[in-house]
Each structure stands twice: as C-alpha cells, then as structure tokens.
Amino acid sequence: MTADLVPDAPSNAVAVEIDKVYKSFGRLPVLRGVSMTVREGEVACLIGPSGSGKSTLLRCVNHLEKVDAGRISVHDRLVGYHHKNDRLYEMHDRDVARQRRTIGMVFQRFNLFPHMTALENIIEAPIQVLGKSKGVAIAEAREHLEQVGLSDKAGNYPTQLSGGQQQRVAIARALAMQPALMLFDEPTSALDPELVGDVLAVMRQLAESGMTMIVVTHEMGFARDVGDTVAFMDGGIIVEHGDARQVIAEPQHARTQAFLAKVR
Amino acid sequence: MTDNNPTAGADDALAAAIGPAPIRAVRVRRPGRWISAIILLLFVAMFAHMLVTNKNFGWDLVRQWLFWHTIIQAIWVTLELTVYAMVIGIVGGVLLAVMRLSSNPVSATAAWLYTWFFRGTPVLVQLLFWNNIAALVGQQVGFGVPFGPQFFHLDTNSTITAFTAAVLALGLNEAAYMSEIVRAGILSVDEGQSEAAASLGMRRSKIMRRIVLPQAMRVIIPPTGNEVISMLKTSSLASVIGVVELTDASESAIHLYFKAIPFYVVASLWYLFFTTVLSIGQYYIERHYARGSTRNLPPTPFQKLLRANLLFRTRRSRAAEIRETLR
Numbered sequence: 065m066t067a068d069l070v071p072d073a074p075s076n077a078v079a080v081e082i083d084k085v086y087k088s089f090g091r092l093p094v095l096r097g098v099s100m101t102v103r104e105g106e107v108a109c110l111i112g113p114s115g116s117g118k119s120t121l122l123r124c125v126n127h128l129e130k131v132d133a134g135r136i137s138v139h140d141r142l143v144g145y146h147h148k149n150d151r152l153y154e155m156h157d158r159d160v161a162r163q164r165r166t167i168g169m170v171f172q173r174f175n176l177f178p179h180m181t182a183l184e185n186i187i188e189a190p191i192q193v194l195g196k197s198k199g200v201a202i203a204e205a206r207e208h209l210e211q212v213g214l215s216d217k218a219g220n221y222p223t224q225l226s227g228g229q230q231q232r233v234a235i236a237r238a239l240a241m242q243p244a245l246m247l248f249d250e251p252t253s254a255l256d257p258e259l260v261g262d263v264l265a266v267m268r269q270l271a272e273s274g275m276t277m278i279v280v281t282h283e284m285g286f287a288r289d290v291g292d293t294v295a296f297m298d299g300g301i302i303v304e305h306g307d308a309r310q311v312i313a314e315p316q317h318a319r320t321q322a323f324l325a326k327v328r
Numbered sequence: 329m330t331d332n333n334p335t336a337g338a339d340d341a342l343a344a345a346i347g348p349a350p351i352r353a354v355r356v357r358r359p360g361r362w363i364s365a366i367i368l369l370l371f372v373a374m375f376a377h378m379l380v381t382n383k384n385f386g387w388d389l390v391r392q393w394l395f396w397h398t399i400i401q402a403i404w405v406t407l408e409l410t411v412y413a414m415v416i417g418i419v420g421g422v423l424l425a426v427m428r429l430s431s432n433p434v435s436a437t438a439a440w441l442y443t444w445f446f447r448g449t450p451v452l453v454q455l456l457f458w459n460n461i462a463a464l465v466g467q468q469v470g471f472g473v474p475f476g477p478q479f480f481h482l483d484t485n486s487t488i489t490a491f492t493a494a495v496l497a498l499g500l501n502e503a504a505y506m507s508e509i510v511r512a513g514i515l516s517v518d519e520g521q522s523e524a525a526a527s528l529g530m531r532r533s534k535i536m537r538r539i540v541l542p543q544a545m546r547v548i549i550p551p552t553g554n555e556v557i558s559m560l561k562t563s564s565l566a567s568v569i570g571v572v573e574l575t576d577a578s579e580s581a582i583h584l585y586f587k588a589i590p591f592y593v594v595a596s597l598w599y600l601f602f603t604t605v606l607s608i609g610q611y612y613i614e615r616h617y618a619r620g621s622t623r624n625l626p627p628t629p630f631q632k633l634l635r636a637n638l639l640f641r642t643r644r645s646r647a648a649e650i651r652e653t654l655r
Contacts, residue, residue: 165529
C-alpha cells in the first residue's frame with residue numbers, strides 16, 4: 065500500500081523542499097544547514113535526541129518559527145516570503161495565515177481549546193477561517209470524529225477526555241481544514257503508554273490514505289512500519305537520511321547507531 | 329462467614345445497593361475554633377447591642393429616609409455613573425491591553441503612555457480637570473483636520489456637564505487600571521493556544537477574540553468584579569463636582585435636617601446592598617467562564633444545600649427500605 069508511494073518514485077511531485085536552513089535562538093544554533101525533500105504522499109519521520117532541532121525544523125515548515133537563512137517551500141510556494149523580481153518580500157500576517165490553512169499541525173501537548181467542546185474545537189477554524197456554514201462544518205466535524213473513533217465524545221470538553229482522546233480530537237481538528245500536508249510534533253510523547261496505540265493507529269490510517277506527513281517521533285516502531293523515509297538529526301544537522309526500514313534496521317552512521325541502540 | 333455473622337449479608341446487600349456505609353470515627357478535637365468562635369460571637373453581640381441601644385443611629389429616621397424619593401433618584405445616578413464608567417473602563421482596558429501587547433511599537437508606546445498618565449495622577453484631580461475642561465480648551469471645541477479646516481464645533485460647557493465629566497474622569501482612569509488586569513489575563517493563556525490557532529490559519533485579531541480572550545476571562549473576572557465594587561464607591565467622588573449621587577444626596581439631606589448619622593447609615597446600607605448584589609453576580613460569571621477548566625462545575629451554594637438535604641434523606645430512606653426487605 066505504501067510501497068507504491070516510495071519517495072524516490074519520480075511520479076510523486078515534491079511537497080516540501082527544505083534548502084540549507086539555519087536557525088538560532090539567541091546565540092544558540094539550533095539548525096545548521098538542513099536540507100530535505102518530502103514528496104507527495106510520503107511519510108517522513110524525524111528522529112534524534114532532544115535538542116537536536118527536529119521540532120524547530122518542523123515549526124519552520126509552517127512559519128511558527130522564522131528561519132535565519134535558507135528556504136523552505138511547500139507545494140512550490142515559499143514559506144513566509146514572496147519571491148518577486150529576484151527579491152524576497154516578507155509576507156503580511158494575512159498571507160502567512162492563508163498559507164497555514166493547508167498545513168495541519170498536531171502538537172505534543174495537544175493544545176485543544178479548553179473552553180470549547182471537542183466538536184466546537186473542530187468546527188472553529190472551518191467556520192472562522194474558511195467561512196463554512198455551521199451546519200456543513202458540524203456535519204464534516206462528525207465525520208472527522210468518527211474517523212478518529214470518537215463519535216461519542218463530541219460534547220465533551222478537553223478536560224473530560226483522556227490524553228489519547230484529546231490528541232485524536234486535535235488530529236480531527238487539523239483534518240477539518242482539509243490540509244495537503246500534516247505536521248506531527250512528538251504527538252505521543254505526552255501520553256500514557258497504553259494510550260499511544262490509539263493515536264498511532266489513527267496516524268497509520270491517515271498515512272495509508274495517502275496524506276503527506278512529517279512526523280517528529282520517538283516511536284521507532286511507527287517510524288519503521290509507517291514511515292517511508294527517516295531522517296536522523298543530531299546537533300542541528302541531518303546526520304543520516306534514507307529509507308525508513310533501512311535507516312532503522314541498518315544505520316550507517318556511528319551516531320545513528322548509538323542513538324538507536326539507546327532508544328531500542 | 330455469613331453463617332457466624334448474620335448482619336454481614338445485610339450490610340453487603342446494603343453496600344451493593346447504595347454504596348458502602350460511611351466511616352464513623354471520632355472527629356479531631358479543635359478547641360481553638362470553639363474559643364475563637366466564642367470571642368467572635370462576643371464582638372458581634374457587643375456591636376449589635378451598640379447598634380440597638382445607641383440612640384444616635386436614629387433607626388426610626390433611617391427607616392423613614394431609606395426609600396425617600398431623593399435618595400432613590402440619587403441611587404440611580406450612582407448606578408448610572410458606575411455602569412457608564414465601567415463600560416468605558418473595560419472596553420478601553422481591553423483595547424489598551426491588546427495595543428500594549430501588540431508587535432506594533434507605535435500602539436504599544438501609545439498604550440504605555442496612556443497608562444502612565446492616567447495611573448500617575450489622582451482620580452480626584454482628573455475629575456476636577458474634566459469639570460473645568462472649558463477653562464483648558466475654551467468655550468468652543470472644533471473638530472476637523474489638525475492645524476487645518478474644522479468641520480463642526482461643540483459648546484464645551486453644555487457638552488461636558490458635571491455628570492459627563494464624572495463619567496469621563498472615572499471611566500478613562502479605570503481604563504488604565506483595567507488594561508493591566510486584562511494584560512495579566514492575556515499573558516496567563518498558554519502560548520500553545522495561539523500557536524494551535526495560528527496553525528489552523530486564524531489571524532491574530534481572530535485568535536485574540538476567539539481563543540485568547542475567552543480563556544483570559546477566568547483571570548480577568550475576579551479583579552474586574554473588585555473594580556466594579558470599587559467603582560460603585562469611588563463614584564461618590566463625583567459629589568465633589570456637584571453630581572447628585574448617593575453620597576451627595578445624603579450630604580444635602582444632612583444640611584436640611586441637621587441629622588448626620590442616620591443619613592450616613594442610609595447611604596452605607598445602600599452601598600452595602602449593591603456591593604452584595606455585585607458579589608453574587610461575580611460568583612455566577614466566574615462559574616460561567618470556568619467552563620471546560622474543571623471536569624465538573626462546583627455546585628452553587630443553593631445547589632449544595634439542596635443536594636446535601638436530598639442525599640441525606642434518600643440514603644436514609646433507602647437503607648431503611650432495604651433493611652425492611654431483608655428482615
């Protein structure tokens with residue numbers, strides 16, 4: 065099923081192009097020249113020790129962080145800048161917001177809106193951003209809730225849901241914007257072990273439906289089984305990048321080997 | 329087991345039906361509470377005794393003047409002052425807080441300057457300033473292009489009456505304080521909320537209105553309730569510039585009837601009444617904005633009373649019923 069979506073297949077267009085990206089927080093360099101290509105339908109997993117820059121790289125893709133140098137494009141559109149007559153123009157807030165509509169993001173700490181029920185969380189952006197009618201938004205939201213297996217939780221507030229349920233609502237909320245790309249920032253790291261499986265199952269199902277995904281994760285099993293490619297990051301650079309099964313089963317680089325030996 | 333303890337079966341059946349019997353244990357003795365309660369009661373009794381026996385309170389006069397039409401009219405003025413000033417204060421405060429936190433340096437500086445000025449001068453002085461505004465800007469104020477042509481003129485004295493001066497002074501001063509309260513509320517909302525909303529394509533103004541402010545309300549409401557109560561009483565300052573509100577009306581009545589204390593009692597009783605009403609209102613507003621922050625909303629005092637009574641009764645009657653059937 066994912067075999068026909070292998071990243072190197074020339075039939076698949078480039079979805080995300082990351083080109084020599086640098087980023088520092090103050091004097092601390094976090095990304096030091098990262099380049100990476102993600103193709104349509106590809107599930108790209110970012111692994112590596114904490115502080116290696118995986119999350120920052122992910123956050124640069126939807127411009128939650130500004131890069132210091134380099135370019136990122138999503139679907140051939142530069143992120144955060146207009147390119148006109150060989151010059152870069154900073155994007156206006158409203159254009160950045162427009163660009164983010166097609167890029168869904170799922171956070172480690174869910175970030176559901178606590179003052180809204182599960183259903184209200186999901187319909188908020190379709191109504192407020194896409195201008196959908198409430199009736200249409202609710203009907204679609206119910207489909208997305210069913211997709212993540214939470215049809216019966218529509219009326220619950222986030223505090224009335226378990227972590228795993230909250231994260232699945234968060235996924236449904238992102239899907240409600242019908243994104244062409246989904247970013248996952250350690251989606252299972254804040255979950256109790258017995259709840260991880262439900263969230264991963266939803267992500268696997270999403271991957272099988274052909275969604276382009278970039279997943280920062282510590283779940284090596286998921287990266288191996290669902291990922292098409294794996295990039296191992298350390299110290300702000302991509303140390304090793306290739307076919308998921310190959311990188312995880314037979315890492316070539318010493319640092320990758322050391323990391324995988326620890327997390328296994 | 330049930331053979332040598334015939335009541336065990338009954339207890340188990342009871343537990344299965346209505347839950348286990350609560351633990352019966354001797355409570356920890358707290359003599360300090362009793363002693364302090366007695367001392368407090370003593371003070372309350374002394375105060376009550378003084379209220380009743382001290383003829384200077386003039387309770388018959390208080391009863392007579394409490395609902396006097398002049399006083400009732402003045403109460404309306406006090407309430408109007410409070411409401412108008414707080415509306416200006418809250419709307420202005422939210423605007424100032426959003427400006428202060430915006431990435432736009434011009435609006436951030438403007439908001440800071442405003443707060444600096446209006447917090448830095450006494451509200452009584454601001455009140456007198458507004459009342460004498462004609463002396464500052466002249467009898468006629470024109471509106472139009474700065475340093476250019478003017479489109480219309482306003483007569484200062486007829487536009488800024490004592491009442492409007494009071495509303496403006498109290499409201500604009502309040503906005504400075506409210507802006508700090510709102511700012512604290514906005515800052516209390518987790519950054520992740522704005523990020524999640526931004527990742528869904530929402531724009532900054534919308535994120536503020538739909539996501540951040542509703543959550544900030546939980547932090548904003550309690551001190552705002554405090555401000556409303558405070559404003560109700562601060563509005564008495566308007567008596568200085570001749571607005572006939574509750575304090576001013578009481579003061580006038582004193583000059584008319586040469587009885588001070590009864591009228592102060594009348595005014596105090598009314599202030600107390602309205603602050604009590606406001607406190608109750610605040611409780612319910614807080615409860616509304618607690619939605620989603622706790623699993624179950626705490627019951628209102630009334631619900632508590634009702635529930636305790638019901639639970640007690642049902643438990644007892646159910647227990648009696650089951651014992652009866654087991655017998």
